Amino acid sequence: MGQSNQKVYDGSVDHFGSNGDPCCGDSSKRGIYYLRDPVLCKGLKFSAQERENLGLRGLLPPSIRCLESQMQAVIENIDRLEDSLSKYMYLRQLQDYNQNLFFKVLMEHTDKLMPIVYTPTVGLVCIKYSLIFQRPRGIFLTIQDAGRIYDVLGNWPEKEVRAIVVTDGERILGLGDLGANGMGIPVGKLALYTALAGVPPNKTLPVTLDVGTNNEKLLSDPYYIGMRHKRIRGREYDDFIEEFMEAAIKRFGRSCLIQFEDFGNENAFRLLKKFQERYSTFNDDIQGTASVAVAGILASLKITDLKLSQNVFLFQGAGEAALGTADLLVMAMEQEGVSRVEATRRIWMVDSKGLIVKNRETGGITEHKARFTQEHEHLTNLEDIVKTIKPTVLIGASAQKGVFSESILRTMAENNERPVIFALSNPTDKAECTAEQAYTFTEGRCVFASGSPFDPVTIEDQTFYPGQGNNAYIFPGVALAVIECGVHTIADQVFLVAAKALANQVKQEDLEEGRLYPPLKNIRDVSVQIAAKVAQFLYVEGMATRRPEPDDKVAFLRSKQYTADYEMATSHRHPVTSKGLHH
Ligand SMILES: O=C([O-])CC(=O)C(=O)O
Numbered sequence: 001m002g003q004s005n006q007k008v009y010d011g012s013v014d015h016f017g018s019n020g021d022p023c024c025g026d027s028s029k030r031g032i033y034y035l036r037d038p039v040l041c042k043g044l045k046f047s048a049q050e051r052e053n054l055g056l057r058g059l060l061p062p063s064i065r066c067l068e069s070q071m072q073a074v075i076e077n078i079d080r081l082e083d084s085l086s087k088y089m090y091l092r093q094l095q096d097y098n099q100n101l102f103f104k105v106l107m108e109h110t111d112k113l114m115p116i117v118y119t120p121t122v123g124l125v126c127i128k129y130s131l132i133f134q135r136p137r138g139i140f141l142t143i144q145d146a147g148r149i150y151d152v153l154g155n156w157p158e159k160e161v162r163a164i165v166v167t168d169g170e171r172i173l174g175l176g177d178l179g180a181n182g183m184g185i186p187v188g189k190l191a192l193y194t195a196l197a198g199v200p201p202n203k204t205l206p207v208t209l210d211v212g213t214n215n216e217k218l219l220s221d222p223y224y225i226g227m228r229h230k231r232i233r234g235r236e237y238d239d240f241i242e243e244f245m246e247a248a249i250k251r252f253g254r255s256c257l258i259q260f261e262d263f264g265n266e267n268a269f270r271l272l273k274k275f276q277e278r279y280s281t282f283n284d285d286i287q288g289t290a291s292v293a294v295a296g297i298l299a300s301l302k303i304t305d306l307k308l309s310q311n312v313f314l315f316q317g318a319g320e321a322a323l324g325t326a327d328l329l330v331m332a333m334e335q336e337g338v339s340r341v342e343a344t345r346r347i348w349m350v351d352s353k354g355l356i357v358k359n360r361e362t363g364g365i366t367e368h369k370a371r372f373t374q375e376h377e378h379l380t381n382l383e384d385i386v387k388t389i390k391p392t393v394l395i396g397a398s399a400q401k402g403v404f405s406e407s408i409l410r411t412m413a414e415n416n417e418r419p420v421i422f423a424l425s426n427p428t429d430k431a432e433c434t435a436e437q438a439y440t441f442t443e444g445r446c447v448f449a450s451g452s453p454f455d456p457v458t459i460e461d462q463t464f465y466p467g468q469g470n471n472a473y474i475f476p477g478v479a480l481a482v483i484e485c486g487v488h489t490i491a492d493q494v495f496l497v498a499a500k501a502l503a504n505q506v507k508q509e510d511l512e513e514g515r516l517y518p519p520l521k522n523i524r525d526v527s528v529q530i531a532a533k534v535a536q537f538l539y540v541e542g543m544a545t546r547r548p549e550p551d552d553k554v555a556f557l558r559s560k561q562y563t564a565d566y567e568m569a570t571s572h573r574h575p576v577t578s579k580g581l582h583h
């Protein structure tokens with residue numbers, strides 16, 4: 001994603017124009033241009049011959065570094081910095097200077113760097129976004145752009161955008177309304193599109209829809225980058241979103257994917273319903289999180305030795321993630337041969353007013369929650385609820401830190417040989433319990449996953465590996481498939497296909513260590529396998545428009561992946577060999 005107005009690599013043609021000779025380059029673009037365009041820049045990796053041919057002599061110090069050494073230097077710099085915000089800023093600057101190196105290092109060191117460019121650090125980044133704002137990335141659309149969104153999208157320098165992640169900043173992770181500061185989320189999600197699934201960066205566009213904020217702290221923050229007014233709602237908001245959707249596909253094509261991220265609860269459900277059958281769109285917090293949660297639950301069955309429908313699921317929280325997961329569980333149980341009614345009866349939900357039961361006097365049961373009302377006495381205390389309902393699977397998705405208390409965890413361990421406990425809220429300090437608490441209070445018997453990463457926990461001499469039940473396992477692979485198959489709508493079933501594909505990649509040795517998800521070091525391969533299964537489904541269901549249908553989906557998808565090799569952006573056909581500088 002170049003920020004400049006100059007032409008940048010578009011993934012399909014030789015970046016250097018028609019002569020096809022990368023040694024000569026485009027004669028109008030010389031010297032400093034190659035250091036200022038993050039797509040072309042190789043930093044100290046420019047060979048002697050390239051430096052000669054491109055007019056770079058003297059603009060770089062004489063040393064030539066190989067990619068390995070460049071990556072090593074990045075890692076040393078990261079280790080040298082003490083706080084995670086500084087590490088984030090260092091990596092963002094790298095992305096703006098040398099895009100290939102940024103992605104290469106993110107791909108090679110995903111375990112180490114993902115928590116910096118993504119959850120949990122990205123939460124802190126959004127809180128501080130206005131203060132640390134430097135080089136812009138993505139498109140900021142404000143309500144004042146209503147009526148001209150198509151034109152504003154035209155200011156984006158890339159023409160082949162195939163995927164947008166959009167937020168309106170109303171519910172950033174579990175942190176609430178962060179207004180325009182929410183831009184950190186689309187930027188982070190799209191970095192993972194590329195690093196985790198190989199979606200070429202020039203095909204991605206982060207968007208923030210700034211309709212104001214109700215966060216008083218931001219409204220009075222002198223540095224705040226967004227519009228200083230309360231959130232626009234109602235008709236004006238709806239028209240704005242509708243105009244954005246139309247403008248996006250008019251500008252980038254009908255099969256441009258639009259991923260909704262971190263919208264407030266009500267709008268998230270409403271907009272998904274409104275747009276699901278008209279655009280290539282999904283809501284990551286409802287459907288992506290559901291998919292990763294169901295994948296974890298499917299994998300857990302191999303440990304608990306239960307069928308899916310033999311479980312009792314209790315959700316703490318009845319928002320986007322909880323309802324999305326509950327719906328997908330019902331779909332999965334139906335595929336196991338259980339009736340919808342029976343499947344629904346296995347699912348219990350707790351919201352801010354307690355257990356969701358019929359005729360609840362305190363009310364607050366929206367249309368979406370109503371599907372999961374149970375015939376039961378109304379209980380309000382989570383501990384009592386866990387004691388009474390006796391869930392086999394306890395899922396936290398309410399952004400209430402520590403709500404899974406010691407006694408709740410102990411009760412789960414009393415009632416189940418292998419209790420399944422998911423603390424899905426993000427970032428880390430919103431988690432319903434820590435990994436250490438979960439393992440300690442269940443005497444190491446629980447099967448645990450969390451939305452934000454936790455380090456392995458050692459109790460006595462046993463080490464436990466918490467799973468990261470984060471939608472990052474799902475959205476990059478789903479995105480790769482839908483982009484490359486050219487779909488116009490995305491069916492809910494896609495997320496069950498993806499969940500099963502993910503669960504099937506968990507190996508016996510992972511399960512033996514309590515890992516519910518494949519290790520992150522294999523994530524690129526995992527994402528391609530998920531994408532291949534999704535692509536298969538899209539063709540079988542007649543939803544893929546790309547012709548001809550590729551026989552080998554994995555090979556096809558791999559051929560579309562960005563590999564972060566400098567050669568892709570420059571010496572495509574005639575690699576330039578480094579012979580050292582002539583002094
Ligand atoms: O961003 C993440 O880490 C997962 C997610 O979608 C959320 O918590 O809203």
Ligand SMILES: [Mg+2]
Nearest residue numbers: 173261262285
């Ligand atoms: Mg989200």
